[in-house]
Amino acid sequence: MSLTTPTPEPTPDDVARGLAEFERHLAEQVPALPAALPALPVESGGETKRVQRLRAEVAEAHLLADLQDDAAPLLLDTAKVRKRRKQAREAARLHELGQDPAMRAWQAARMRRLLVAAGMVSLTLALAWSTAGVQTFAADGAEAWSPSWVFAWLVEPFMSLALLVVVGARAYLGTRGQPIESPTLVRIEWLFLALTLGMNAWPYLPWSLPEGQTFSFSRLVLHILGPVVAVAIVTALPIILAAFTRLDHGADARSSNPLTGPEYRAKSTADSDPREHSDGPGIDAVTAHVRHLIAAGQLPPYPSAAAIRRAARCAMDTARAVRDALVKEAT
Numbered sequence: 001m002s003l004t005t006p007t008p009e010p011t012p013d014d015v016a017r018g019l020a021e022f023e024r025h026l027a028e029q030v031p032a033l034p035a036a037l038p039a040l041p042v043e044s045g046g047e048t049k050r051v052q053r054l055r056a057e058v059a060e061a062h063l064l065a066d067l068q069d070d071a072a073p074l075l076l077d078t079a080k081v082r083k084r085r086k087q088a089r090e091a092a093r094l095h096e097l098g099q100d101p102a103m104r105a106w107q108a109a110r111m112r113r114l115l116v117a118a119g120m121v122s123l124t125l126a127l128a129w130s131t132a133g134v135q136t137f138a139a140d141g142a143e144a145w146s147p148s149w150v151f152a153w154l155v156e157p158f159m160s161l162a163l164l165v166v167v168g169a170r171a172y173l174g175t176r177g178q179p180i181e182s183p184t185l186v187r188i189e190w191l192f193l194a195l196t197l198g199m200n201a202w203p204y205l206p207w208s209l210p211e212g213q214t215f216s217f218s219r220l221v222l223h224i225l226g227p228v229v230a231v232a233i234v235t236a237l238p239i240i241l242a243a244f245t246r247l248d249h250g251a252d253a254r255s256s257n258p259l260t261g262p263e264y265r266a267k268s269t270a271d272s273d274p275r276e277h278s279d280g281p282g283i284d285a286v287t288a289h290v291r292h293l294i295a296a297g298q299l300p301p302y303p304s305a306a307a308i309r310r311a312a313r314c315a316m317d318t319a320r321a322v323r324d325a326l327v328k329e330a331t
Contacts (some may be wrong), residue, residue: 133199
């Protein structure tokens with residue numbers, strides 16, 4: 001028989017203490033939750049930063065919409081527009097300068113000199129091209145470096161020099177407005193050209209070829225090319241120069257020489273145009289009339305004195321004064 005001590009029954013106080021210990025243990029194991037969530041930052045007026053950003057965006061959109069209707073930025077010239085306007089103004093001034101009689105005369109004289117120089121160079125080269133053909137004809141099979149063979153090279157040069165003397169004289173006098181219309185000189189030119197052409201072509205014609213050599217048309221054309229070009233230059237150059245002498249540059253020619261421009265001199269009452277008397281309209285009235293013609297498109301923006309004189313029917317001195325006044329206003 002064993003002796004045991006009976007376990008006493010827990011009292012209500014013991015149960016309460018045990019529950020309190022259990023709750024304290026659980027509280028130590030699990031971290032405590034925050035009492036409340038953090039509040040969003042609130043600025044003055046009760047608006048958040050997000051609301052303030054959206055409000056600023058809406059206000060900016062309203063301002064942009066109001067400014068977008070203003071066309072002032074579209075009226076400003078960009079750098080590209082200013083560059084184009086400058087180029088257009090320069091082109092207009094160059095075009096106006098090109099209509100001036102003095103400028104047109106200078107351009108014609110320069111082109112005439114260029115054409116004459118090119119024609120003479122071409123003629124010289126064409127005659128030099130035919131030198132070899134003429135030498136073959138003149139040597140007539142002579143041994144190389146023999147006296148006949150050497151002197152054969154001089155045939156074409158002295159004929160070419162004689163031809164260039166005639167052509168050069170006609171070309172020079174043609175540029176001076178005094179073309180030579182002499183049948184004798186024309187016959188001399190054609191005589192030299194016919195001799196050059198015949199001597200170049202003769203050794204290569206079918207009946208002049210040695211036995212065993214076949215005729216070649218291309219070789220014949222190649223050797224007569226120089227004389228043909230010389231004939232073309234000699235024929236065309238006087239015609240071109242005569243056309244230059246008949247050019248009208250827009251000036252009032254008062255001399256028999258078409259290349260001489262009008263000479264300005266003070267007019268007397270006896271030889272002046274009746275519409276150019278001193279009792280005509282004053283400079284201010286003529287200037288106003290010329291402005292009206294410019295606005296109507298009947299005159300260029302910067303008309304010359306001759307154009308003003310023809311349009312306003314005034315004296316040349318008045319036209320020059322009006323022209324200077326318009327230029328001074330533009331500057």
